[in-house]
Structure formats: C-alpha cells, structure tokens
Amino acid sequence: MIAFLLRRIATFVATLAIASVVIFAALELLPGDPAQIMLGIDAPPDALEALQKKLGVDRPMVERYFTWIGGLVVGDMGESFTYVMPVSELIMTRLGVTLPLALLAALISVAIGVPVGLYAAANHKTPRDYGVMIFGQLGIAIPNFWFAILLVLVFSIYLGWFPAGGFPGWSAGFWPAIKALILPAFSLAIVEAAIFARISRSAVLDVLREDFVRTARAKGLSRKSTLVKHVLRNAMIPIITICGLELSSLLVGTIVIEQVFNIPGLGRLVFQSLTQLDLMVVKNLIMLLVALVVFINLVVDLLYAVIDPRLKHQGH
Amino acid sequence: MSTFLKNARMHRSLMIGGVLTLLLLSVAVLSLFWTPWSPTAIDIANKLKGPSAKHWLGTDHLGRDVLSMLMSGSQISIIVGFLAVSVGLLVGVALGALASTYRGWVEELIMRMSDFSIAFPIIITAVLLTAILGPGTVNSILAIGIFNIPIFARITRGAANAAWAREYVMAAQTCGKGRLRITIEHVLPNISGALIVQATILFAVAILAEAALSFLGLGTQPPEPSWGKMLNNAQTFVGLAPHLAIFPGLAIALSVLGLNLIGDGLRDVLDPKLARAR
Numbered sequence: 001m002i003a004f005l006l007r008r009i010a011t012f013v014a015t016l017a018i019a020s021v022v023i024f025a026a027l028e029l030l031p032g033d034p035a036q037i038m039l040g041i042d043a044p045p046d047a048l049e050a051l052q053k054k055l056g057v058d059r060p061m062v063e064r065y066f067t068w069i070g071g072l073v074v075g076d077m078g079e080s081f082t083y084v085m086p087v088s089e090l091i092m093t094r095l096g097v098t099l100p101l102a103l104l105a106a107l108i109s110v111a112i113g114v115p116v117g118l119y120a121a122a123n124h125k126t127p128r129d130y131g132v133m134i135f136g137q138l139g140i141a142i143p144n145f146w147f148a149i150l151l152v153l154v155f156s157i158y159l160g161w162f163p164a165g166g167f168p169g170w171s172a173g174f175w176p177a178i179k180a181l182i183l184p185a186f187s188l189a190i191v192e193a194a195i196f197a198r199i200s201r202s203a204v205l206d207v208l209r210e211d212f213v214r215t216a217r218a219k220g221l222s223r224k225s226t227l228v229k230h231v232l233r234n235a236m237i238p239i240i241t242i243c244g245l246e247l248s249s250l251l252v253g254t255i256v257i258e259q260v261f262n263i264p265g266l267g268r269l270v271f272q273s274l275t276q277l278d279l280m281v282v283k284n285l286i287m288l289l290v291a292l293v294v295f296i297n298l299v300v301d302l303l304y305a306v307i308d309p310r311l312k313h314q315g316h
Numbered sequence: 317m318s319t320f321l322k323n324a325r326m327h328r329s330l331m332i333g334g335v336l337t338l339l340l341l342s343v344a345v346l347s348l349f350w351t352p353w354s355p356t357a358i359d360i361a362n363k364l365k366g367p368s369a370k371h372w373l374g375t376d377h378l379g380r381d382v383l384s385m386l387m388s389g390s391q392i393s394i395i396v397g398f399l400a401v402s403v404g405l406l407v408g409v410a411l412g413a414l415a416s417t418y419r420g421w422v423e424e425l426i427m428r429m430s431d432f433s434i435a436f437p438i439i440i441t442a443v444l445l446t447a448i449l450g451p452g453t454v455n456s457i458l459a460i461g462i463f464n465i466p467i468f469a470r471i472t473r474g475a476a477n478a479a480w481a482r483e484y485v486m487a488a489q490t491c492g493k494g495r496l497r498i499t500i501e502h503v504l505p506n507i508s509g510a511l512i513v514q515a516t517i518l519f520a521v522a523i524l525a526e527a528a529l530s531f532l533g534l535g536t537q538p539p540e541p542s543w544g545k546m547l548n549n550a551q552t553f554v555g556l557a558p559h560l561a562i563f564p565g566l567a568i569a570l571s572v573l574g575l576n577l578i579g580d581g582l583r584d585v586l587d588p589k590l591a592r593a594r
Contacts, residue, residue: 146565
C-alpha cells in the first residue's frame with residue numbers, strides 16, 4: 001500500500017513537472033517579444049522596457065522557467081498587467097466561483113444519475129430500462145452549452161424563475177449567489193448524469209452476474225436485500241471511480257458554461273486573458289487547471305485503492 | 317460478411333444511427349452543390365424572421381438563411397471530425413501497436429506518455445494552441461486529434477496484448493515470423509473491430525468538441541458557417557428569435573446521437589460475446 005502510494009505521488013509530481021515544461025515551452029514558441037505582444041505595437045517605449053524587465057525577457061529561458069516554478073511553489077504567480085494585481089489573488093477570487101459551480105453540478109449529476117442507473121439495472125430489459133437508456137443516449141449527445149441556452153430560454157425568459165446570467169458575488173448573500181449558479185450547474189450536470197446513469201447501470205449489471213450474487217439468492221436472501229447488501233457495495237467501486245474522473249471534466253466544462261451565463265469564474269478569466277494576451281495569467285491559469293485535473297485523478301486513484309482491497313496488495 | 321449484414325439489419329440502434337449519419341453525410345454533400353440560399357448572403361431587411369415558406373428555418377440577426385447555414389455548417393463538423401479522428405487513429409494505433417509488439421521499456425514509455433495526456437483536456441489544449449496560433453479550424457483539429465491519440469494507443473495496446481496470447485499468433489511465431497510482421501499481418505486485422513467502434517464514438521466526440529470550440533470562438537471563424545458559431549450568435553437573440561438557438565443544437569445532437577448509436581451497434585455486432593453480456 002505504501003509503495004503504491006509513493007509511486008502514485010511520484011507520478012503526480014512528474015506529470016506536473018512535464019506539464020509545466022510543455023506549457024512554458026508552448027508559450028515561448030510565440031514569435032516575437034512577449035512584452036510587445038502584450039502591450040501592442042504602439043506601446044510607449046518606457047512601458048515596454050518596464051514590462052520586458054518584469055517578464056525577464058533578457059534573461060535565459062531556463063532561468064526564467066525556474067523562476068516561474070520557484071514562484072509557483074511559494075504561491076507567487078507574477079502580476080497580471082491588465083488587472084494590475086497579483087495573478088494568484090485574481091485566480092483565487094475566480095476559483096471561489098468556479099469550484100462551487102463544479103461541485104454543485106457534481107452533486108446534482110450524482111443525485112440524478114446514480115439512482116436512475118440503479119433503477120434501470122433493477123428493471124433490466126423492461127420498458128423502464130429502455131427509457132433510461134434513451135435518456136442516457138440523448139444526454140451524451142446534447143451539447144451542454146446548447147442545453148444551457150434552452151434552460152435560459154425556458155426558466156429565465158419565459159418563466160422568469162432564475163437570472164439569465166451574471167453572478168452577484170458571495171457578498172450578496174448565500175441564496176442570491178446559489179440562485180445564479182443553479183441553471184449553470186444543471187446545464188453541466190445533465191450530461192454527466194447521463195454518463196453516471198449508464199455507468200451505474202452497467203456496474204450493477206456486471207455485479208449481478210457474479211457468483212456470490214447467485215449464492216446469496218440460493219441461501220434464501222430476498223432479491224431486494226441481495227441488491228442492497230451485496231450488489232450495491234460492489235458496484236460502488238467503478239461508480240466512484242467514474243464520478244471522480246468526471247469531476248475533472250465538470251471543472252473543464254465550467255469554462256464553456258461560464259461563457260454562456262457570463263459568470264466571472266476561471267473560465268471567463270481564461271478567455272479574457274486570452275483576448276487581452278495577458279500571458280502571465282494564461283500561463284498560470286492553464287497550469288492551475290492542469291494541476292487540478294491531475295490532482296483529481298490522483299485522489300480518485302488513491303480512493304480506489306482504499307475501496308478495493310485487492311489493489312492494496314498488488315501495489316499497482 | 318453476410319451474417320454481419322444480417323445482424324446489422326436486425327439491430328435497431330445501428331439502423332437508427334445509420335439513418336441519422338447517412339442524413340448528415342447527404343446534407344453535407346448536397347450543400348457542396350446546392351443550398352436554398354447562399355449561407356453567407358446578408359439581408360438585414362429580413363433579419364431574425366421565424367420559419368416561413370421562404371426561409372424554412374428562419375433567418376439570423378443578419379438575415380442569413382438558417383437552413384442554408386446549417387447545411388454548409390455540416391461540412392466543417394465532418395471535416396474536423398474526420399481529420400481529428402484520423403490524426404488520433406494513425407498516431408495512436410502506431411504507438412499502441414509498437415507498445416504491444418516490443419513490450420518492455422517501449423511499452424512502459426508509451427503508456428506513461430498516454431497517462432500524462434490526461435492532464436490536457438481538449439479545451440485546455442485548444443486554449444494553449446490559440447495563444448500560440450490564434451483561433452482557427454486547425455486548432456480544433458489539432459486539439460481534438462491530440463486528445464484522441466492516447467485513447468487509440470490504449471485501446472490498441474489492450475486489444476493487441478490480448479491478441480498476442482491467442483493461438484493464431486503463437487502459430488505465426490512458430491513459423492518464425494518477426495514480431496513487427498505478426499503485428500501487421502495478424503494482430504492489427506484482428507483488432508480492427510474494436511478500433512472501428514472507437515473511431516465512430518470519437519467522431520461523435522469530435523463533432524461535440526468542434527461545436528464547443530467554435531462556440532467559444534477558439535475554432536472555426538466567421539464567415540465560415542459552423543454550428544457552434546451559430547449557437548454563439550443565437551445566444552444574444554434567444555428571447556427574440558428562439559429558433560436560432562433550437563435548430564443548430566438539434567443538428568449537433570442528432571449527428572452525435574447517430575454516430576454514438578452506430579458505435580454502440582457496431583460493438584454489439586462485431587463483438588457478439590459482449591453483446592450477449594449486455
């Protein structure tokens with residue numbers, strides 16, 4: 001178990017290290033002087049020189065890379081030149097919107113998807129099961145940003161129940177803030193719910209075919225208690241794995257959905273900094289998103305090892 | 317082959333998927349020669365009109381014909397989907413086959429590389445590419461293609477490793493054939509079914525991703541019509557002209573649904589063992 005843990009953490013660190021090199025090198029590929037790109041062609045020479053100095057373009061590439069990484073380790077991401085504030089501060093504020101949104105969406109999708117999948121499996125090969133499968137197929141075929149627009153059309157424009165976009169900030173109170181996040185969360189959640197329903201259904205069906213289920217039934221356990229006591233517990237392993245992995249796709253999904261609803265989270269920051277060529281923000285933001293995705297994968301793997309005792313002894 | 321066709325005909329999702337996909341392809345081909353109106357012709361006097369006999373699916377905020385734009389937009393979806401899957405298929409299968417042919421450190425290296433790629437989801441790669449190249453269709457193809465490579469590599473390696481344990485491969489080995497030659501002559505043809513299924517499903521993923529990237533303004537640029545871009549424009553006018561938001565989304569959803577159904581159906585037909593288990 002300890003060997004597995006250490007190896008997994010080593011992979012995590014190595015992945016981050018390689019990712020940072022890829023991101024750094026990719027942005028170094030930009031032709032021309034980054035300070036010039038960021039400020040535009042007709043920038044005043046003294047401002048240009050100041051930014052060049054701040055970015056350290058005169059220093060060698062390797063040195064700049066390690067300065068960046070050194071800064072990241074202590075939480076210093078440099079300064080955004082469009083927002084004139086530390087990038088880390090900027091990102092933390094935005095993360096306070098994106099993370100709750102992703103978590104809310106995860107919660108909704110699990111709450112819908114898993115029970116629906118279990119229901120389908122319990123009614124295998126009946127019209128109810130086929131109904132769920134059709135929902136699953138439609139769910140994964142519908143683009144979440146389209147679903148978002150339809151939700152706005154129905155619940156904001158026609159019914160007027162929820163705001164069509166924007167975010168009042170947490171300072172406006174818990175309920176107004178959550179209210180602004182409900183439609184975005186649902187648009188993210190519906191696709192994931194369809195995936196969860198499919199996964200949960202097939203996980204349960206897989207377990208139902210196991211010998212121990214037949215044994216449980218043979219020793220006289222009712223269908224229902226077999227399902228609850230034996231099947232569900234075993235089916236949870238793949239379900240939790242997929243839920244964890246989908247959390248990272250929810251996080252990435254917020255980038256799209258925040259655009260639809262005009263929500264000032266990380267996703268909007270990505271596009272604002274991209275159009276303004278605020279490279280310091282782009283670089284650190286991509287690094288952060290990559291780190292979050294890799295971190296979620298690490299947690300899922302570790303969780304998996306805890307749940308599935310078979311893995312503890314194999315080590316890999 | 318005849319049993320394949322017989323199974324295929326009996327398979328409902330394969331049939332529905334086939335019809336939807338055939339429709340998509342025919343629309344794209346037709347739009348090369350004919351659309352009801354020019355998809356780029358601006359007619360401000362007739363902007364934001366709902367569906368009518370003149371404009372079957374209405375007009376957008378510049379008075380362009382929505383049906384014509386949808387028809388031409390299918391071209392971009394198919395081109396991006398095809399090229400992105402091809403990139404993934406060519407590079408991914410080559411890597412996966414190499415890993416399974418030579419095992420040892422080659423396999424270890426390739427598989428660690430494919431683990432690493434988890435760190436770069438399509439949108440993040442596209443953002444990075446846009447920062448370097450500026451937005452455009454090439455971005456979409458590259459971002460989705462790069463995303464597909466490790467998926468194909470993993471599937472190929474898994475299926476190929478299973479094939480290497482089979483009798484026909486052992487027979488080929490006893491005949492003294494080299495490992496690479498066995499991979500090309502025996503292993504790859506035998507795992508082609510799994511690869512076709514995966515390619516179909518990733519084609520669907522590519523259409524969704526292309527739409528998302530054009531929606532975000534990272535992919536295909538105007539005036540080239542694309543479904544994602546149409547939805548982006550529709551968003552501003554959704555209260556005034558809901559038809560603008562409804563039709564492009566339907567086009568995306570039906571295309572993706574069609575390909576996914578074909579993928580699922582093919583898996584059942586090409587792999588009867590799995591089909592029975594499901």
